[in-house]
Amino acid sequence: MALRALLGDDVHPATKAAFSKAGLTDLTEILCRSVPEIVAQTGLKASQVADVVCRLSLHAAPKPSTAAHLLTTATHDPISWGDAGLDRVGPIRTGHLIDLCGESSAGKTQLALQLCLAVQQPPECGGISARAVFINTEARFPMSRWHQLAKHCAQRYPSLASIAVSDNVFTNRINTADEFWMFVHEALPSLLSSSGVRLVVIDSIAALFRADFALDESAARAHVLFDIGRQLKQLAHAHKTAIVCINQVSAHVPEEVLPSFAPSRVIPALGLAWSSCINARYFVRRITSREASVQAACDVERQLSCALAPHLPEERASFFVDNDGCHSMEQAGIT
Amino acid sequence: MSRKPVSACRLTAGQTHKLARCGYETVGDLEYVTVAELSKELEIGEEEAAQILRQIKDDSSSGVESSTVFSGLRREEQLHSLSTLTRDFDELLGGGIEPRKLTEFCGAPGAGKTQLAMQLSVNCQLPHAFGGLAGQVVYIDTEGSFMADRFKEIAEHTRSELQPRASRRRKKQAALPSVEEMLEGVHVFRVHNYIEQIAVLNALPAFQIDHPQVKLVVIDSIAFHFRADFHDMGLRTRLLNGAAQQLLSLATQHNIVVLITNQMTTTIKDGTATLIPALGETWAHACTTRVVLAFDGDTRSASLFKSPSLPEGSIHYSVTAGGVRSVRGAAGPSSQTPSSSSTSSTAATAAAAATTAKRRHEHS
Numbered sequence: 099m100a101l102r103a104l105l106g107d108d109v110h111p112a113t114k115a116a117f118s119k120a121g122l123t124d125l126t127e128i129l130c131r132s133v134p135e136i137v138a139q140t141g142l143k144a145s146q147v148a149d150v151v152c153r154l155s156l157h158a159a160p161k162p163s164t165a166a167h168l169l170t171t172a173t174h175d176p177i178s179w180g181d182a183g184l185d186r187v188g189p190i191r192t193g194h195l196i197d198l199c200g201e202s203s204a205g206k207t208q209l210a211l212q213l214c215l216a217v218q219q220p221p222e223c224g225g226i227s228a229r230a231v232f233i234n235t236e237a238r239f240p241m242s243r244w245h246q247l248a249k250h251c252a253q254r255y256p257s258l259a260s261i262a263v264s265d266n267v268f269t270n271r272i273n274t275a276d277e278f279w280m281f282v283h284e285a286l287p288s289l290l291s292s293s294g295v296r297l298v299v300i301d302s303i304a305a306l307f308r309a310d311f312a313l314d315e316s317a318a319r320a321h322v323l324f325d326i327g328r329q330l331k332q333l334a335h336a337h338k339t340a341i342v343c344i345n346q347v348s349a350h351v352p353e354e355v356l357p358s359f360a361p362s363r364v365i366p367a368l369g370l371a372w373s374s375c376i377n378a379r380y381f382v383r384r385i386t387s388r389e390a391s392v393q394a395a396c397d398v399e400r401q402l403s404c405a406l407a408p409h410l411p412e413e414r415a416s417f418f419v420d421n422d423g424c425h426s427m428e429q430a431g432i433t
Numbered sequence: 434m435s436r437k438p439v440s441a442c443r444l445t446a447g448q449t450h451k452l453a454r455c456g457y458e459t460v461g462d463l464e465y466v467t468v469a470e471l472s473k474e475l476e477i478g479e480e481e482a483a484q485i486l487r488q489i490k491d492d493s494s495s496g497v498e499s500s501t502v503f504s505g506l507r508r509e510e511q512l513h514s515l516s517t518l519t520r521d522f523d524e525l526l527g528g529g530i531e532p533r534k535l536t537e538f539c540g541a542p543g544a545g546k547t548q549l550a551m552q553l554s555v556n557c558q559l560p561h562a563f564g565g566l567a568g569q570v571v572y573i574d575t576e577g578s579f580m581a582d583r584f585k586e587i588a589e590h591t592r593s594e595l596q597p598r599a600s601r602r603r604k605k606q607a608a609l610p611s612v613e614e615m616l617e618g619v620h621v622f623r624v625h626n627y628i629e630q631i632a633v634l635n636a637l638p639a640f641q642i643d644h645p646q647v648k649l650v651v652i653d654s655i656a657f658h659f660r661a662d663f664h665d666m667g668l669r670t671r672l673l674n675g676a677a678q679q680l681l682s683l684a685t686q687h688n689i690v691v692l693i694t695n696q697m698t699t700t701i702k703d704g705t706a707t708l709i710p711a712l713g714e715t716w717a718h719a720c721t722t723r724v725v726l727a728f729d730g731d732t733r734s735a736s737l738f739k740s741p742s743l744p745e746g747s748i749h750y751s752v753t754a755g756g757v758r759s760v761r762g763a764a765g766p767s768s769q770t771p772s773s774s775s776t777s778s779t780a781a782t783a784a785a786a787a788t789t790a791k792r793r794h795e796h797s
Contacts, residue, residue: 125628126628129628129631129632129635130628130631130668130672132671132675134465137465138465143456143457143458143462144461144462144464144465145436145458145459145461145462146462148461151635152635152636152639154632155631155632155633155635155636156632156636156639157632158628158629158632159622159629159632159633159635159636160622160623160624160625160629160633161622162571162620162621162622162640163620163621163623164616164617164618164619164620164621165572165579165581165584165585165615165616165617165618165619165621166581166613166616166617168579168581168621169581169582169585169616173581174580174581174582191580193577194577195577321664324660328625328626328657328658331576331577332625332626334577335577335623335625336625369699370541370542370697370698370699370708371660373541373542373543374542374656374657374660374696374697375657376542377576377577377578379542379543405543406542406543408547408548408551408578408579408580408583409580409582409583
């Protein structure tokens with residue numbers, strides 16, 4: 099917006115003219131300079147400059163809201179994992195950038211697919227009656243698995259019986275970090291503002307950034323990750339959307355950087371830069387097959403744990419995957 | 434910068450008139466004006482110009498400097514530190530977080546920075562008798578981590594833990610605020626980029642005038658937007674220094690506690706990677722006190738790295754459903770005296786806490 103329009107009629111035209119004459123026509127330009135600097139550039143009086151800076155700041159600053167007000171807005175709606183036992187670990191929240199990490203075949207994609215179903219449930223069943231976007235960067239969208247889940251979902255989630263669940267999930271494929279950058283800055287904002295999508299799954303973020311950057315480009319990678327993290331967070335907040343990024347793990351690094359809850363000997367990929375961008379992190383871990391005591395349907399035990407989040411203490415829950423999705427041991431009555 | 438009108442200074446009517454004619458209306462207008470400039474502009478001798486500037490300087494500073502011993506003493510009395518309600522933490526910080534200073538908490542993701550910030554936002558609203566500041570909170574959330582429902586949870590737990598002591602006192606000033614009051618007392622600014630962050634800091638003095646009850650300003654975190662896609666390091670340093678200056682002047686003018694959280698970054702030193710607080714060397718000078726939060730095996734630890742008056746040290750703490758708590762046995766904040774009065778008799782309080790814990794055990 100033009101500076102003249104921003105300042106309104108209360109500011110003397112001569113003051114506005116002095117700003118434009120000095121080339122200070124942009125909000126960013128002005129707010130990045132100190133008052134004495136602008137005084138020197140424009141030849142105006144300090145109080146006049148301070149007045150303009152104050153007006154611009156009041157315009158550019160977000161409006162505050164009290165915690166009580168935030169409670170009443172749906173900024174941080176919980177989205178169920180689709181299983182009461184898994185929800186004990188803590189449901190994910192809209193407005194957050196969430197990292198779901200674990201070794202390959204730990205069950206990350208399975209949980210994410212289940213979220214795409216659960217998000218469509220009405221609020222009384224743990225969902226938010228919204229649609230989902232599933233971005234693939236590694237493999238193709240697991241279509242046959244999705245159809246299997248969609249076929250069974252009416253039994254498991256009665257509230258979805260009348261909903262065409264497959265129509266509410268958009269899929270997209272992205273191949274490179276550059277494409278992804280374009281996607282989060284251009285396609286995603288318009289998608290979120292128009293289509294009733296409030297869950298975005300990116301499977302996986304690590305594949306993009308581990309492949310496209312060489313080892314000695316870690317500083318450049320950190321910059322891009324910070325930018326993407328910031329953009330995703332802004333979108334998550336503005337559109338009250340949960341953005342779930344599936345992450346891989348790296349082999350152990352000596353420093354105890356992360357919570358001890360992280361399974362031993364692996365740490366999340368993409369390093370500290372990415373960890374600084376996210377709001378919450380969940381770990382999925384595959385626990386080696388149990389002995390004969392466990393039923394055939396759940397021969398592989400997996401574990402979901404919350405490694406960091408601003409809203410919950412650390413918890414963990416064991417689960418298994420079968421035809422109709424992820425089930426916690428607790429709900430299935432297995433101890 | 435002073436907005437005091439020039440006419441309020443002890444100048445002759447002619448001088449005031451000349452100043453007004455040239456557009457000098459407030460003391461602040463003359464802040465960056467030299468004697469030579471002024472004498473040229475007002476068409477007066479350099480001597481008179483120098484006298485005007487001296488007079489204005491004297492008049493504008495006298496309002497700040499002069500205070501009687503009594504008012505000074507009263508101000509000192511009102512300068513309560515903000516207690517963390519965790520004895521170890523308060524001891525580490527020398528009795529709590531001091532007002533009129535910038536205190537920084539750094540830590541890797543998940544170390545407990547936001548939890549601590551939310552806990553202190555609760556504590557700030559408690560009466561002085563409980564180590565609070567009986568004031569409201571400005572919470573500048575740059576990362577989207579402020580969760581109103583988590584804040585409510587911490588407020589509820591803290592309140593119910595302190596309730597037994599509050600009902601014993603029966604004094605009006607020791608009455609705990611309700612959870613609803615505490616929720617109303619936190620003003621959250623959700624900031625999306627560094628321009629908004631600068632704008633909020635510029636707008637804070639005006640906000641403070643409208644909300645004089647604000648006693649704590651939290652920035653969680655200062656680093657986030659300055660690390661995302663920021664290539665001009667010179668500009669970053671300048672903006673951060675400007676932010677520190679603004680916060681410091683706000684803090685000293687209104688006796689506010691300023692709490693800043695910062696992220697960590699990796700640096701390669703002698704071939705090994707170590708974690709250091711982000712934003713570099715210049716920023717490190719800006720904060721008065723710096724505490725680094727970390728994971729130490731299964732517990733969390735806080736280490737004091739920089740302080741003008743306290744020895745370096747470190748303590749352990751934990752984050753529970755109720756908020757940030759001590760790890761020393763069953764001694765919750767309910768069995769502690771607020772730090773301001775207890776630092777001298779640590780052993781005694783520790784013993785008392787132990788007996789309370791024991792008695793509780795016997796009861797159950």
